Amino acid sequence: xxxxxxxxLIVLPLFGAFLLPTIGRINASAAxxxxxxxxxxxxxxxxxxxxxxxxxxxxxxxxxxxxxPLGIVLYPDRLSLTLVLALTxxxxxxxxxxxxNDATGRQATLMLLLVAGGNGLALAGDLFNAFVFYELVAVxxxxxxxxxxxxxxxxxxxxxxxxSALGSxxxxxxxxxxxxxxxxxxxxxxxQHAAAFNSPLGITAxxxxxxxxxxxxxxxxxxxxxxxxxxATSHRIAGLLAGIVSKLALLLLLRLITLLYSDVEVAGWxxxxxxxxxxxxxxxxxxxxxxxxxxxxxxxxxxxxxMVMALSLPGESGMVALLALALHHLxxxxxxxxxxxGWHGTSLAGAARRGPWGGVLFLLFxxxxxxxxxxxxxxxxxLFIREALAAGGPWLLAIAIILTxxxxxxxxxxxxxxxxxxxxxxxxxxxxxxxxxxRASAFGATLVVGLLLLNPLTELLQQTAAxxxxxxxxxxxxxDVPVEVTP
Amino acid sequence: xxxxxxxxxxxNLLYAGATTLILIGIAGMVLQRHLLRILLALxxxxxxxxxxxxxxxxxxxxxxxxxxxxxxPASMVDPIPQALVLTAIVIGxxxxxxxxxxxxxxxxxxxxxxxxxxxARLHAAPGRGSSSGLPVEPSHSGKESAS
Numbered sequence: 087x088x089x090x091x092x093x094x095l096i097v098l099p100l101f102g103a104f105l106l107p108t109i110g111r112i113n114a115s116a117a118x119x120x121x122x123x124x125x126x127x128x129x130x131x132x133x134x135x136x137x138x139x140x141x142x143x144x145x146x147x148x149x150x151x152x153x154x155p156l157g158i159v160l161y162p163d164r165l166s167l168t169l170v171l172a173l174t175x176x177x178x179x180x181x182x183x184x185x186x187n188d189a190t191g192r193q194a195t196l197m198l199l200l201v202a203g204g205n206g207l208a209l210a211g212d213l214f215n216a217f218v219f220y221e222l223v224a225v226x227x228x229x230x231x232x233x234x235x236x237x238x239x240x241x242x243x244x245x246x247x248x249x250s251a252l253g254s255x256x257x258x259x260x261x262x263x264x265x266x267x268x269x270x271x272x273x274x275x276x277x278q279h280a281a282a283f284n285s286p287l288g289i290t291a292x293x294x295x296x297x298x299x300x301x302x303x304x305x306x307x308x309x310x311x312x313x314x315x316x317x318a319t320s321h322r323i324a325g326l327l328a329g330i331v332s333k334l335a336l337l338l339l340l341r342l343i344t345l346l347y348s349d350v351e352v353a354g355w356x357x358x359x360x361x362x363x364x365x366x367x368x369x370x371x372x373x374x375x376x377x378x379x380x381x382x383x384x385x386x387x388x389x390x391x392x393m394v395m396a397l398s399l400p401g402e403s404g405m406v407a408l409l410a411l412a413l414h415h416l417x418x419x420x421x422x423x424x425x426x427x428g429w430h431g432t433s434l435a436g437a438a439r440r441g442p443w444g445g446v447l448f449l450l451f452x453x454x455x456x457x458x459x460x461x462x463x464x465x466x467x468x469l470f471i472r473e474a475l476a477a478g479g480p481w482l483l484a485i486a487i488i489l490t491x492x493x494x495x496x497x498x499x500x501x502x503x504x505x506x507x508x509x510x511x512x513x514x515x516x517x518x519x520x521x522x523x524x525r526a527s528a529f530g531a532t533l534v535v536g537l538l539l540l541n542p543l544t545e546l547l548q549q550t551a552a553x554x555x556x557x558x559x560x561x562x563x564x565x566d567v568p569v570e571v572t573p
Numbered sequence: 574x575x576x577x578x579x580x581x582x583x584x585n586l587l588y589a590g591a592t593t594l595i596l597i598g599i600a601g602m603v604l605q606r607h608l609l610r611i612l613l614a615l616x617x618x619x620x621x622x623x624x625x626x627x628x629x630x631x632x633x634x635x636x637x638x639x640x641x642x643x644x645x646p647a648s649m650v651d652p653i654p655q656a657l658v659l660t661a662i663v664i665g666x667x668x669x670x671x672x673x674x675x676x677x678x679x680x681x682x683x684x685x686x687x688x689x690x691x692x693a694r695l696h697a698a699p700g701r702g703s704s705s706g707l708p709v710e711p712s713h714s715g716k717e718s719a720s
Contacts, residue, residue: 224668262626
């Protein structure tokens with residue numbers, strides 16, 4: 087395998103997405119399973135590329151042979167490959183079921199498009215391609231969120247679309263401002279001109295991009311779509327959007343803050359403030375919500391708030407904390423969302439008695455989310471709190487609020503567990519279905535594997551974090567020695 | 574002292590026009606209730622942003638960025654923003670088409686396109702806990718056995 091295979095991470099799912107509707111017309115189940123098979127190839131490819139990268143044999147890819155900063159560059163590094171791996175494995179676990187009234191494989195096609203866009207966003211080496219791929223992810227997520235045949239689903243998706251499209255327009259305005267400042271959009275080239283961003287115009291651009299692209303990251307003032315969409319769409323899609331798509335937007339913000347705005351103090355404090363407000367509002371709303379779906383929706387606003395705060399943590403160990411929080415949330419949130427159909431409303435009471443395995447899984451996810459040792463969630467929170475303590479100042483306030491939020495998390499998650507184990511439930515009615523239980527088991531297994539491999543995983547995270555903050559080597563790798571691909 | 578001559582250049586007028594369009598659009602998105610008007614306002618915002626990008630590539634007295642054999646103009650406008658805007662326009666059209674398709678479904682399900690009414694219906698969905706005064710704990714057995 088050569089470095090050129092990087093491009094397959096985007097091309098293969100795109101190719102599959104365009105082919106599926108045609109295959110679906112001939113045989114629906116063939117389309118459905120071939121899509122899943124294609125998707126299953128991508129994590130293997132990502133692992134191969136990771137090994138190549140570790141051996142130092144995976145340079146940035148200049149598409150069409152045009153070198154950076156003029157050409158389009160794909161930048162595969164540990165961070166982008168981690169995201170690719172998470173996105174492909176996650177969407178494989180959340181792959182739609184074969185449905186009677188979805189004969190042409192609409193959902194499967196959209197999932198492949200989402201993966202193509204997400205991989206592109208993770209690998210993009212310049213701001214404009216990141217924007218284009220972000221839009222691809224956005225458009226597919228509107229379509230996925232619009233649950234067929236449900237009025238509320240359409241309404242929620244449309245309101246999501248309007249907010250997100252406005253956000254994208256503002257983000258594009260921020261990109262335009264950056265272009266007027268520097269005349270380039272290549273990340274590495276921009277990083278060389280980072281001094282230009284410490285100006286009123288540069289900071290305005292940052293605010294616009296954070297608000298614009300923060301919509302998907304459930305950032306504080308632009309997250310009103312979250313409870314609506316997660317309340318109306320299917321539990322799979324809610325898990326996908328909350329767990330995985332939000333991390334893609336977070337990755338874009340991470341690239342901005344590490345490559346462009348690492349020296350602009352205001353940028354860090356803006357993220358800190360918005361993250362803190364998101365944490366407070368999300369956790370309080372989650373505590374007030376009464377059904378599992380909305381509780382999980384609001385609580386993911388709170389947890390993403392912590393991650394947005396962590397974006398501004400200084401240094402390598404701050405990045406390790408951010409990565410740990412993000413990867414943990416990426417596994418636990420979809421797992422929890424899978425319960426939201428079965429453990430819903432009146433069928434909640436006694437659900438864990440009728441489906442004991444579901445109860446065990448929910449307990450595992452809930453304990454890890456709260457951060458009970460020795461589960462991975464505890465280590466992620468511990469890393470964050472340790473780094474925040476070291477940073478001092480307003481971070482101490484953040485620690486106090488996070489610890490309070492942990493109490494709230496315990497309160498609202500155990501409210502559901504207590505109800506699920508209650509003896510008052512109507513007998514033989516409602517539990518999570520075998521499909522959801524299987525998927526949730528897979529996420530639970532991932533969590534347990536993460537716990538068993540905690541030490542090697544931490545080492546990998548440290549390597550990744552060291553790479554993220556090493557801007558000089560990012561610049562050197564892109565602008566000096568990219569490989570050429572002959573068209 | 575501000576000089577009107579230097580302030581009123583074509584470039585500045587373009588920026589001012591683009592910013593005005595964006596502001597009008599945002600105001601429309603916030604103030605209007607009817608979905609089609611909101612989408613129209615969204616289109617205005619996108620047009621404003623696109624104009625802004627074009628303005629970023631503007632050079633006074635420059636030729637179009639097309640290479641013609643034998644002609645060497647003194648300066649050309651920056652072609653990159655134009656390429657970006659083309660992409661942005663295409664994305665905008667796609668998003669708008671999807672929005673209109675959703676609007677059609679919305680009209681079928683609700684019989685209205687008044688977004689304020691639709692939002693009120695969405696927010697009345699049970700479980701959000703936003704309409705009640707205090708955090709509500711679902712009551713024991715009573716409610717379940719009744720339903």
